[in-house]
Amino acid sequence: MNGILNLASRGLTEVPTEIFLDEIIEDENQQRPKLKTADFTQNNTDAWWNREPLKTLDLSSNSLITLPNEIETLDNLLVLIVQNNQLTSLPDSIRRLRLLEKFVLTQNQLTTLPDGLFYCSSLLYLNLSRNHLTKLSTKIGDLSYLQELDLSENDFELFPKQIGYLTKLTKLTVAKNRLRALPNEFGALYNLRSLDISHNQLTQLPDSFGDLINLEEVYANSNRLTIFPCFNQCTKLKEIHLADNQLTEITDSQLESLLSLLSLNVRGNKIRILPEQIVLLPNLERLDVTNNDLADLPSKIALNKKIKNISMIGNPLGKIRKDVIRILKYTNDLDPLASKTGVRK
Template sequence: MSTVVEEETSSTTNDVEPTVKVSKNQQRKQKRYELMLERRKSKRKEEKAKQKQRRIDKIRKAEDPSLLTRHGLKSNRMENSSCRIRICIDCRYDSMMSDKDVGSLQKQIAFCYSANRRALAPCQFYITNIDGQLDKRLEKNSAKNWDIHLRNEPLEQVFPHEDILYLTSESENVLSSTEPLDERTVYVIGGIVDHNSRKGLCYQLALQHKWRHARLPIDEFIKMNTRRVLACNHVHNNQLTTLPDAIRGLRALEKLVVSQNQLTILPDGFYFCASLLSLNLSRNRLTKLSNKIGQLSYIQELDLSENEFELFPKEIGFLTKLTKLTVAKNRLRALPHEFGALYNLRSLDLSYNQLTQLPESFGDLINLEEIYVNANRLTIFPCFNQCSRLKEIHMADNQLTEITDNQLKPLLSLISLNLRGNKIHTLPDQISLLPNLERLDVTNNDLSDLPSKIALNKKIKNISMTGNPLGKIRKDVIRLGTDSIMKYLRNRLTIDDGTASSTDQQTFDIPKSTETDDERKRRLYTEHHVVRTTGTFDYR
């Protein structure tokens, strides 16, 4: 009977699949990922409901609500429109663009068509000189079914000579912003994406064919110091107080620079730019970041410096592809625990805020390489448990009083440690065991000594320690620089071990140099007037 039981138990144990051991860190990440998926589903439902409500509100407010329905848009064609203004995109520049630029032009044409189709009174939209790569792309997107005038013929064969007005930024003629557009005129836009590498091309073409030319009245609305071409980088350094909600239509936008403006709030439509990779909102007046920031999940570089942020929403943890984050010169008092979910973050700047401590989840930033937390109110050295790739730590001008061995143990890749302007009394012996440490700045602290074992670290190139009440290291040693300090510590280390002979001590000891009266006065002055305003020891 017992043998049968043993056979049954052995068979059942063989059928059970072996369990795979999963670390606690992997379990936390898995839970965090599952939670993010659940939140994403609920957010999609909420967003769909809001879109539906906005569509209903838009239909109610419209002059002709039937035009905003799908059936109404199909009947809202150019031939039935009351607007007879003609706008044309001249695409004769196909051979001058790369495949990528042609694709960008095709997207812009599609966006223009979409905006015109949804207008209450669509204008007469023309595309001429369609050939080559652009022709293939438009055919692939079924452009022949669009409500748009597509022409393979050149511009001069489609319209009379006297009707053509070429829009170019080099023209001395300016369109009036007060007078209405002329229905007898065809307003032509050069269809070229060249990133300003072919300046004056459209202007020379207009002169060659003796067409009328003019430029848009951009100067009346935006101060521009260069060419009158409105590009991405021209959105910065203006007096913008808001962004239009229509920005939601820029679904393919990858880079946006809106720095040095007067923005106080971001519209809801801004968070629909889901393709953003780089965003610069520095030097504005933003005070709050919406919890919809998590929708920009592809963003890699984010600059929020020199604003008025005090807190961040926990949804910032959804920006898992973020590699560089700059939040310097704000009013941050604390960071959410979800900050640790930014596991791709490599560079972080939190300088000049009001942080008193960093969350424990900072230890999960496994790819972090440099961190700047200068000029805050930190009293505790942060937790960097899993930050084995961290190379630079800049924590100058805080209120740190101590650092323990356990806090430094994980920092095996650390190259530069800047702790100037704190209240540190002692440095742990672990600092001498950091294998890659090259630069150590402990200027203006309360140190009375340095660990002798630092002398064993052969990679250290620079030690800055002026402005400390050092009672165990001679001042002339400090004045002679890093090499002198390292020799002094090595000498002291051999004495402590009892391995140095009297001749060795004489060899390692640093002789007091003979100095003139002027040099002596200068030395005494610098020793009694400790410099407290030296620049930050940053290595960027």
């Protein structure tokens, strides 16, 4: 054993007090108590984990309603996993877990967060997904070392501007909330590589999105966006997912900086014209414009040999030239005439 205690799926309704008793025993000759809830080791010794301070505690998939205040005694913890329980609150005493780097709280019943959480200043990974949270504290900015944050499947409508203080963040997942807007300070997340804001109620994204210079993938599908977002400095962006929004156009200037783009998905919008700039994207391999209002395609699109897959079923492509169709069909993974909902003859 090496400071790791796995109590997952033990049918626990409360955290065994023996965990905390062990942490405060200082006399090496003093006998450790046995856990009465179960035998967690392969032998029946009193030392159910070794003398090394507890660094990882897994309490996932139990029936815990709360964590006791004594959790503060585990001040050497690096990893705490309590996913898939019935937690309705957290004790403010978790503020003492100053070394904690990974905290997994997904799939509980949390509606609020204690201020003490934001004193866990060593956190690198925080997962609060699948709870019932409605408000994010302005103290979120105090978690300045955070690299991954998952707030998906909650009930957030707005985020405070202090979220922009999380400048070390590389992955942010806030899918399936009720977000109506994002603060302009989002643009300060300059280390962000992966962003998932899908399945919200966003009508536009702030212009500061163009400052996310390290962004590689963005998922913004299933929102209410009417304007193609500003990505003017996002030269590392490889994947853009904007399906099922209300976009009506894409302009040349909105695409010209996307030199690394591999995949563009704008299916299920109301786009009428694709800009010629799309032909000039040097690395574009996949283009999905299914179920839009396109009547034609850029005349030179077939000349882009990088494009391997184009999906365009469900568009009134009445003006597309037959020679373009032939070239696309034989040089790309495309058969626009294969469906009754495809090109209109």
